Amino acid sequence: MSGKKNTAAMILAAGQGTRMKSALPKVLHQVAGRPMLWYAATLARKVATQTVAIVVGHGSEQVQAYLEQEKADFEPFEVVIQEKQLGTGHAVRQAYPVCTRNDANQADQFLILNGDTPLLTQGTLASLVDYHQSEKAGLTILTTVIPESHGYGRVVRGQSGEIRRVVEHQDASAEERGISEINVGTYVVDASFLGKALSQLRPQNAQGEFYITDIIEMAVQQGLKVAGWVTNDYLETTGINTREHLAIAEKEMRRRICQRLMLSGVTMLDPERVIVDDGVEVGRDTSLYPGVMLEGRTVIGTNCIIHGNSRLNNCLVGNNVLIQDSCVLLDAQIEEGAVIGPFAHLRPGSVIHRKGKVGNFVELKQTEVGEGSKVNHLSYLGDTVIGRNVNVGAGTITCNYDGFRKARTQIEDNVFIGSDVQLIAPVTIGEGALIAAGTTVTKNVPPNALGISRVAQINKEGTAAKRREILSSSSAAHTQAKQHDDPEPSSLGSNLQQKKDPV
Template identity: 85%
Template sequence: MSGKKNTAAMILAAGQGTRMKSALPKVLHRVAGRPMLWYAAISARKMATQTVAIVVGHGSGQVQTYLEQEKANFEPFEVVIQEKQLGTGHAVQQAYPVCTRPTAGPVDQFLILNGDTPLLTQETLTALVDCHESEKASLTLLTTVIPEPRGYGRVVRGPSGEVCRVVEDRDASAEERNISEINVGTYVVDATFLGKALSQLRPQNTQGEYYITDIIEMAVHQGLKVVAWVTNDALETTGINTREHLAIAEKEMRRRICRRLMLSGVTMLDPDRVLVDDGVEVGRDTSLYPGVMLEGHTVIGDNCIIHSNSRLNNTLVGNNVLIQDSCVLLEATIKEGAVIGPFAHLRPGSLIQRKAKIGNFVEL
C-alpha cells in the first residue's frame, strides 16, 4: 500500500453480464486460467489496509463458492449480497455499512473497483491512490482516452479542465457523446464524504438506477476537490462485457505473462504462440516451443525443453527434462532428467522417476 491512510476497498461484482450470453456469472469467466474476479480481489487486498467488501448479485451462490475456495488468497474480505441490481451506487450503498462498522477498524478512504477489469495493474492503482492523497482530493477517478468511446461514461470537464461530472452514454447529449475521455469506474473516495453522498443518491436517469458517478457532481457542487488520474494505457482499463472483450483481455494477459517469463530467463521461440496460465512457474534456461500450453499450477524446473503442441496441466516437472512434441501431461510428476514422448499421454497421478524415458505413443 503506497499511502499511509486507512484504506478499505469495494469490488463491484454483482452484474449479470447479459452480453456474455452465458449461464456462468461474468466475473467467473477465466482470463489466463483464473476467473477475472481473482485479479480484482488480489489487487484490492494489496492496496487495502482495512476491509475488502466484495459485492455479489447475479449467480451469487457460484461466486461465493469460488471465493470460499480462494479464501486463503483473498482474506480478510467480506461478501455483500446485492439482492436487486439497482446500479453501481446501490452496490456501494450495500457495502459501505460493512466496511464502516466498528469491528472493521477506522477508514479514511475507499478504493472502489469493478470485478470485470482484470488488466488493471498494481502500478496504476498505486498511482491513483498517490494522486488522491497528494492532491488532498475528496474524490479521484481513473480515466483514459479512447478513439471510440461509445458505451462508456464520458468525463465532462469545465473551461479550466476541472472535472465537473460523468455522464453515462445512454444519458449523454450529442455534444457529450463526442468526448473521448471516459470513466474507467475505479475511484478513491474520502470516507466521510462518501457516507454523506450515498445517503443523497437518487435514481435520476433513464434506467432508474443509482449511479455511483452522481457523487462526482455532488462533490463539485459542495466545492470539494475532484481530480482525475488519466492512464495512457487504455487497454488495461478494458471492462469485460462480451466474449470479444474476454478474448482481448486473454491475449494481453498472456502477453504480459510471457514477457515476465522471458525477462526471468525463459526462452520462447514465438511467444505469441505460447499459452501460459497466470499460476504457472517456469525455471530459467527452459525453452518453450510454439504451441506449448502450460495450465493451472504447473511448475517447470530449470534447463528444460518443451517441444511444440505439448499441453501440461497442473504438472510438476524437474530440472533438465525433455518433453517431445504433442504430449499431454495431466496432474503428473516428472523428475529430473526424464525424457517424455513424442505423443505421450500421462494421466493424473503419473510419476516418472529420475532419468526415465517414456517413448512414442505411450499412455500411462
C-alpha cells in the first residue's frame, strides 16, 4: 500500500444473523478459535491509518464486552451502536460522524468492510486500496466470480466493462441473476464523495432498507469513476450467514494455519486431521500426528512430538517434549524433556518441570511435578507440590478435599512412594522419605523416615481349601434342588397334552 492517503475504516457488525439460528451475535461465532469479528478488526487496524469504527447492533452488549476484553489487539477503535438495523447504508451513516470528527487530521478515504468475512487477507485489502488510488476512482469495490452466486449482490457492468451498479439478489431480474461476478461488500470511498452520498440514500428496494450499494449509481451519475478490484480467490470473500458457511470458513482458516506452520518447519503426517487455532505457536522440527488439537494461546517448543488424538488448550510446552496418544492438557505448563501420557489428563495449574514424567491414566490438578520426578500409573494428584527425583507409585491419590475446603500436599525431593498410597491433605512428606505400599498417610512423615500404616498380615493354614469344599457342596445341593423343582421338558409336554384332551 502506498500510504499517500489517510484511510479510516468502518466495520459493519450489527446484523442479527437469523440464519445462524443462534442466541450468540453472528460476529462472535468462532473461526479457528477466534470470533470472526477479531479477523475484521485486526485487519482493518493494519490497513487503516485513521479511526476504526465498529458498528454493532444485535447483541451489542455482548459484542462490546468482547471488544473491551480483546482491545489490545486492535486499538485504537470506536464502537458505534446502530439501534435499528435498517441496512448497510444506514450503518455507514451511523459511523460516518465518528470517523470525521477529528478536524485536525481528516481521512482522505474510507475502507468499508463487513464483520462476517474472516477469510479476507491483508494483501487483498492493501491491493484494493492501492488500486483505488492508482485508478483515481471516487469509489472502488471488491468483487469476485463464484460458481454459485445465489443470494449475493450482482455487479452490473456496461458494454465497455465499467461498473454501473450492484443489484441485490432479491431485487435482481432473471437476466441479472445470471451474472456470476458478485459484490463482496468491501469498498474504498473518497471522503469528498461519501458524506454527500450518504445524505441522499433512500430505502428504494424490496427490503425497505438503506443500501450502501446505492452510492455506486450516485457516483456514476456524478461522473466519478467506479473501479472494481477482482480477487481470484472467491473462497477468501466468503460471508458467514449459516452454520454451513461457518464450517467452510473454519476448514479454510485451519488449512492456512497448517500450511503456514509446515512452511516454518513443523511436520504434520496428515494436515487435514490436525486442528490448530489461530494464535497458536509451534516450533520447528516439532511433529504433530493425526487427531492433534492445539487450542487457544498454546505455545509448543522445538523438536517436540505430539501423538494422535491429544488436545492442548492454553498450554506452554518447552523443547524436546514427548506427548503420547490421547492426552488432554488444559492451562498446563510442560518444561523441556518431559514425557506425558498416554491417556494423561493435566487440568489447569499443572506444571511439569524438566524431564518429569506423567504416565498412563494419571490426572493432575493444580499440581507441580519436580525435575526428573515420575507419576507413571493410575494416579490422581490434586493441590500437590512434588520435589525433584520423586517416584510416585501406581494408584497413589492425594485426598485434597474434605467436603468443605481444599488442602495441599507437599512431597519433598528424593521421596519414594509405593503403590496404592493415600495422602490425606494437608500433609508433608520429608526429603528422602519412603512410603510403603498400601499406606494411608494422615500425618507428616519426617525426612528419610519410613511411613507405613497397615494392619499385620495373618495367614490361616488350610482355610482356603475348606472354603472351596464348602462352596463346592453348596453348589451341588443347589443344582439337585433345581432339577427336582423343574420337570423334564417331555413330562411337561405330556401333562399339557392331557389337559387338552376331552373327558
